[in-house]
Structures are given as structure tokens and as C-alpha cells.
């Protein structure tokens with residue numbers, strides 16, 4: 001009789017141990033799956049976008065994000081926009097179009113004159129010059 005009790009106790013103990021281990025290993029598998037999925041889907045693209053200052057940066061990045069980019073980082077010194085995006089949701093082409101619609105010439109599209117003219121005076125970048133040309137903004141905080 002005592003042996004049976006010990007046996008039952010052992011079974012219930014091992015059952016508890018199994019129950020505790022199972023959810024932990026499942027959870028870590030799930031995290032791994034998600035990470036893989038994200039890194040598989042996101043593409044990175046880097047292209048020229050003309051602009052002058054921090055205000056331009058906000059508009060350019062907002063336009064890229066609104067076009068479906070997951071992240072957007074514009075470098076004011078290099079006139080380069082770096083974006084990551086899900087290729088199923090958007091494309092470099094679509095992001096470049098959106099940035100041009102916001103008033104900024106880029107590697108893919110030239111901005112509409114009307115959109116360019118709506119920009120803050122300080123943000124009216126040099127459209128004739130090459131990337132990295134003269135910046136007319138001296139203090140981006142004045143915006």
C-alpha cells in the first residue's frame with residue numbers, strides 16, 4: 001500500500017514538472033518564429049532625398065512612414081533616406097512617390113512644383129544642386 005502511494009506521488013510530481021516545462025518551451029519557440037518572420041519580410045532601401053534641415057527630416061520621414069515604411073531615417077548631411085519596409089505592403093517606388101508628393105525631390109521622383117512651393121522658406125532646398133549642396137537653414141529649431 002505504501003509503495004502504491006509513493007508511486008502515485010511520483011507520477012503526480014512528474015506531471016507537475018512536465019506541465020511547468022511545456023509552456024516555457026512553447027513560448028520561446030513562438031518568440032523565435034516571430035523574430036524570423038520579421039527579418040524575412042523587411043527589406044532595406046537607401047536613396048537620395050534632397051532637403052535642408054530638421055523640419056525637412058520630419059516631413060520626409062513622415063511621408064515615408066505614411067507610404068508603409070516600417071522605419072525611416074533621413075540623414076540631413078548626406079541627403080540620404082534609409083527605409084525598411086515589408087515588400088508585401090509597399091515598395092521603394094511607392095515611398096519615393098510619397099516623398100515627392102510631400103515636396104522633396106529624390107532618386108526616383110521629382111517633387112511637384114506646387115508641393116515644393118508650399119514648403120517652409122527655409123526648407124526650399126536647392127533643386128539644381130547635387131546632393132549635399134548648400135544648406136540654407138542655420139537653425140532647425142526656428143521652425
Ligand SMILES: [Cu+2]
Nearest residue numbers: 053055056123
Ligand atoms: Cu527644412
